[in-house]
Amino acid sequence: MKLGTSGGFRLDQELDRNWLTWGLLCWVAVVLWFLWDRQGNIYWLALGDTDDNMRLMQVRAWLGGQGWYDLTNYRLDPALGGFNIHWSRIVDLPIAGLILLLQPFIGTAAAEKWACGIAPLLPLSIAMLGVGLTVRRLVAPISWPIAFIVLMGCTSTLMMFAPMRIDHHGWQLACLAMTVAGLADPARARGGATVGLSSAVSLNIGLEMLPYCLMAGAIIALRWIWDREDVRRMQVYGLTLAAGCSGGFAAFASYANMAMRCDALTPVWLTVMLAAGGSLFALAWINPANRWVRLGLAALVGAAIAGGFAGLFPQCLGRPEGVSPELQRVWLDNVREARPIYRHAFDAAFPIAALPVIGVIGAAVATWRARHGDALVGWAAITLFTAFAGLMLLWQIRAGPAAQLLSVPGSTALVWIIVPWCLRQRWMAVRIIGSVLAFLLVSGLFAGFALKYLPRDAAKPSKAGVNRSNQASAACARATSMNMLRAIPPSVLFTHVDLGPRLITMTAHSGIAGPYHRNGRAILDVHHAFGGTAAGFRPIARAHGAQYLLICPNLAETTVYRARAPQGFYAQLARGYVPDWLIPVQLPKGAPYRLWRIDYAMPNGPEPDWKRPAPSATPSADRHSGFPNGLIADS
Known part of the structure; x- marks a missing residue:
C-alpha cells in the first residue's frame, strides 16, 4: 500500500524500514506529554497508590544500606520487627539508578521525585515495542502507528505507565507485550x-x-x-x-x-x-x-x-x-480491584471491557481471514490469549490493563480491514464520516464518548459516598497534609491500614500496618482495635508500640469499621465519644486528620450508653460515660 509519495519519498517504505526510529520518537513524545501533564504530581511526590509508596520506601532502604536480599520494612510495625514484603528488587533498579544519576545535580528530594516521574515511562517503551512487533508480523509492516494510537486509548493500561506509578505493574505489562510478540x-x-x-x-x-x-x-x-x-x-x-x-x-x-x-x-x-x-x-x-x-x-x-x-x-x-479466613473476610474481600468486573458500577466497567470485546472479535476475524495463510497459527494463538485475558475480567477487574493491552492486535486488524473499505467507497460521506466512525468504534475510543449516554446501575453504591471517600483519601495523602504531622517528634502512629505506607513515605513517623497479606497480623489488629471496644484498643496499641492515634475521617477503610462494628471504638470516635486517655494534639487549621496522644497511665472510663443520644458538637468539659464530646464528622 502506497501511503504517499513526494519527490521519491514513500511514506510506506519509511514506516517499514525505519519503524524503530519513528517508534522511539513516538515514545519520546508520549514521555514529554506525560511529564508535562503530571508535573504537579511529580513536584508534590503524589504517589497515588499504597504500592507506589512502598516501592519508594523499598528503594530508600536499599540505598540507605539495607541488604539486597532483605526486603523487610522496618518502619511498619517496628515494635514487632517490621514485616517482609513478597516483591523483588528488579523494579527497584531503574528507580535507584535514576536517583543516583540525578542526585548530584538536583539533590536527593528532587531526584526522588523525578525518578518516580520518569521510571514508569521506561517499560512503556518495551510495551510499545512488543505491540509494534506483533502487528507488524500479523497485520502489516506499516500498521504499527495504528496500534500505537489504539494503545494510547487504552486508559486502564496506560495509567500503569503514568509518572509516579512506580510499582511493578508497568514492567509486567511490558513483559506481557513481549510475550505476545514472541507468540506472533x-x-x-x-x-x-x-x-x-x-x-x-x-x-x-x-x-x-x-x-x-x-x-x-x-x-x-x-x-x-x-x-x-x-x-x-x-x-x-x-x-x-x-x-x-x-x-x-x-x-x-x-x-x-x-x-x-x-x-x-x-x-x-x-x-x-x-x-x-x-x-x-x-x-x-x-x-x-x-x-x-x-x-x-x-x-x-x-x-x-x-x-x-x-x-x-x-x-x-x-x-x-x-491468608486466614478472618483476614480474607475482614480485609481481602473488601479490596475493590480484586472483585470481578460485574460487581463494579457499569460506568466503571464498560470503558474497561469495551476494547477486550472488540479485540477478541478482531482477532477471531483475522484468524478466519488468515485460514489459508502463514499467519493462521500466529493469529490463532493471539485469539486464544486475548479471549483468555477477557475472561480474566470475570475473576478480577485488576485484569483490565492486561486485557486492554492484549486487545490491541485484534483492534488494529479490524481498523486495517474496515477503514480502507470505507475509504474505497463512492460517497464522500462514507469515506470521511464513515472512516472516522469506524475507527472510533473498532479502536474502542468510542467508549469514553458513549458512556454518558448509557444507562447507569442504580443498585451500585451512591456517587456521594464514593466521592466522599475519594476526597478524604486525597486530602489525607496530600503532601501538604502530611507535612502537618512533622510538628510532633518521630513516633509510632496507630492509624488506618491504607494510610500506613503514605505516612512512612512522607514523614519520619512509623505506622502499624500496610495493605499487604504478609502483614496480616497487624492488619487484623488494626481492624480489631477500631472495631472493638474502647477498653480493648489500648492493649493492642501498646503491643505495637503506638504512641499516637491518627484517624482520617471518611477514608474508605473507615466504612468497613463502621459497617462491621457500628458500636465499636472507631464508631464511638466518629460520634464524638473520645475517652479521657486520648489527649488531643492540636493540628494546623484545615488538617484532614484527628490526632491524639495515647496516655497508657490513665484508667479506662466506662463504656458509653448507646441508648443515650450523642451530645452536641460543642467543645466543653462535659463527659458522657467517660467520653468528652468533641465530635468528629465522619458521615
Missing part, C-alpha cells in the same frame, strides 16, 4: 526465547501475571501438538523459561522468599517452572511424528506436574496469599 514471531527459536525470557522476568517480579505465563506456555505446547515443525520454538522456550527463573531466583529472591511460600517465585514455583521447562524440552527432543501421541504426552506431562504440585505443595492449592 515466525522465527521459531527467537519467538520461543522471547516468550520464555519475558515470562521468567515477569515471574521474578511477581506472580500477578502467572495465569498469563501459564497460558502462553500452553499455547506454545498446542502449537507444537498441531505442527511438529514448531518443535524449535517449544524447545528454546522450555530452556529459557527454566534458566530465566533459576537465574532470577538466585539474583533477586529475598531471604523471606526462600521459604516454601505460595505468593512469589519461591522454591515452590521455581520447582514448577523447572519441571515445566524441562518437560517441554524433553518432549521437543522426543518429538513423536503422530499428532495424537504428542497430545497424549503433553497431557500426561501436564497431569504429572499438576499432581506433583498438589502432592508436594498442598498449602498452595488455595489462595496464593495464604
Whole structure:
C-alpha cells in the first residue's frame, strides 16, 4: 500500500524500514506529554497508590544500606520487627539508578521525585515495542502507528505507565507485550526465547501475571501438538523459561522468599517452572511424528506436574496469599480491584471491557481471514490469549490493563480491514464520516464518548459516598497534609491500614500496618482495635508500640469499621465519644486528620450508653460515660 509519495519519498517504505526510529520518537513524545501533564504530581511526590509508596520506601532502604536480599520494612510495625514484603528488587533498579544519576545535580528530594516521574515511562517503551512487533508480523509492516494510537486509548493500561506509578505493574505489562510478540514471531527459536525470557522476568517480579505465563506456555505446547515443525520454538522456550527463573531466583529472591511460600517465585514455583521447562524440552527432543501421541504426552506431562504440585505443595492449592479466613473476610474481600468486573458500577466497567470485546472479535476475524495463510497459527494463538485475558475480567477487574493491552492486535486488524473499505467507497460521506466512525468504534475510543449516554446501575453504591471517600483519601495523602504531622517528634502512629505506607513515605513517623497479606497480623489488629471496644484498643496499641492515634475521617477503610462494628471504638470516635486517655494534639487549621496522644497511665472510663443520644458538637468539659464530646464528622 502506497501511503504517499513526494519527490521519491514513500511514506510506506519509511514506516517499514525505519519503524524503530519513528517508534522511539513516538515514545519520546508520549514521555514529554506525560511529564508535562503530571508535573504537579511529580513536584508534590503524589504517589497515588499504597504500592507506589512502598516501592519508594523499598528503594530508600536499599540505598540507605539495607541488604539486597532483605526486603523487610522496618518502619511498619517496628515494635514487632517490621514485616517482609513478597516483591523483588528488579523494579527497584531503574528507580535507584535514576536517583543516583540525578542526585548530584538536583539533590536527593528532587531526584526522588523525578525518578518516580520518569521510571514508569521506561517499560512503556518495551510495551510499545512488543505491540509494534506483533502487528507488524500479523497485520502489516506499516500498521504499527495504528496500534500505537489504539494503545494510547487504552486508559486502564496506560495509567500503569503514568509518572509516579512506580510499582511493578508497568514492567509486567511490558513483559506481557513481549510475550505476545514472541507468540506472533515466525522465527521459531527467537519467538520461543522471547516468550520464555519475558515470562521468567515477569515471574521474578511477581506472580500477578502467572495465569498469563501459564497460558502462553500452553499455547506454545498446542502449537507444537498441531505442527511438529514448531518443535524449535517449544524447545528454546522450555530452556529459557527454566534458566530465566533459576537465574532470577538466585539474583533477586529475598531471604523471606526462600521459604516454601505460595505468593512469589519461591522454591515452590521455581520447582514448577523447572519441571515445566524441562518437560517441554524433553518432549521437543522426543518429538513423536503422530499428532495424537504428542497430545497424549503433553497431557500426561501436564497431569504429572499438576499432581506433583498438589502432592508436594498442598498449602498452595488455595489462595496464593495464604491468608486466614478472618483476614480474607475482614480485609481481602473488601479490596475493590480484586472483585470481578460485574460487581463494579457499569460506568466503571464498560470503558474497561469495551476494547477486550472488540479485540477478541478482531482477532477471531483475522484468524478466519488468515485460514489459508502463514499467519493462521500466529493469529490463532493471539485469539486464544486475548479471549483468555477477557475472561480474566470475570475473576478480577485488576485484569483490565492486561486485557486492554492484549486487545490491541485484534483492534488494529479490524481498523486495517474496515477503514480502507470505507475509504474505497463512492460517497464522500462514507469515506470521511464513515472512516472516522469506524475507527472510533473498532479502536474502542468510542467508549469514553458513549458512556454518558448509557444507562447507569442504580443498585451500585451512591456517587456521594464514593466521592466522599475519594476526597478524604486525597486530602489525607496530600503532601501538604502530611507535612502537618512533622510538628510532633518521630513516633509510632496507630492509624488506618491504607494510610500506613503514605505516612512512612512522607514523614519520619512509623505506622502499624500496610495493605499487604504478609502483614496480616497487624492488619487484623488494626481492624480489631477500631472495631472493638474502647477498653480493648489500648492493649493492642501498646503491643505495637503506638504512641499516637491518627484517624482520617471518611477514608474508605473507615466504612468497613463502621459497617462491621457500628458500636465499636472507631464508631464511638466518629460520634464524638473520645475517652479521657486520648489527649488531643492540636493540628494546623484545615488538617484532614484527628490526632491524639495515647496516655497508657490513665484508667479506662466506662463504656458509653448507646441508648443515650450523642451530645452536641460543642467543645466543653462535659463527659458522657467517660467520653468528652468533641465530635468528629465522619458521615
